[in-house]
Amino acid sequence: MATEPLSQKEIEDRLTELPGWSLDGAKITRTYRLGSHFAATALVVHIAQTQEELNHHSDLTLGYNTVALAVNSHDAGGAVTEKDFELARRVEALAPGHQAS
Ligand SMILES: C[C@H](O)[C@H](O)[C@H]1CNC2=NC(N)=NC(=O)C2=N1
Numbered sequence: 001m002a003t004e005p006l007s008q009k010e011i012e013d014r015l016t017e018l019p020g021w022s023l024d025g026a027k028i029t030r031t032y033r034l035g036s037h038f039a040a041t042a043l044v045v046h047i048a049q050t051q052e053e054l055n056h057h058s059d060l061t062l063g064y065n066t067v068a069l070a071v072n073s074h075d076a077g078g079a080v081t082e083k084d085f086e087l088a089r090r091v092e093a094l095a096p097g098h099q100a101s
Pocket residue numbers: 055056057058071072073074075076
């Protein structure tokens with residue numbers, strides 16, 4: 001079930017498959033660096049579309065040329081679930097198209 005809390009080991013195992021992602025407190029996080037503020041803003045819009053499709057939403061932070069995500073599952077009491085990793089994988093798949101690193 002995608003909304004079951006994952007164990008620490010399950011989280012760590014999944015993070016090994018997601019370079020750049022880490023566990024920060026109770027959320028999985030990643031910061032992308034872009035070539036400009038406009039490029040970072042465009043990535044935010046694309047991520048927002050994806051989050052709406054998944055009905056799963058991160059805390060998105062737009063910097064000068066960075067986009068940071070931090071996510072866990074409210075419906076699971078703030079635990080990390082498979083839905084968080086589904087979002088992370090979808091963002092990892094779309095980020096290269098934005099020349100995000
Ligand atoms: C009512 C709505 O479907 C739920 O609140 C969705 C929306 N987006 C969500 N986002 C996150 N990160 N966790 C959730 O549990 C969640 N649930």
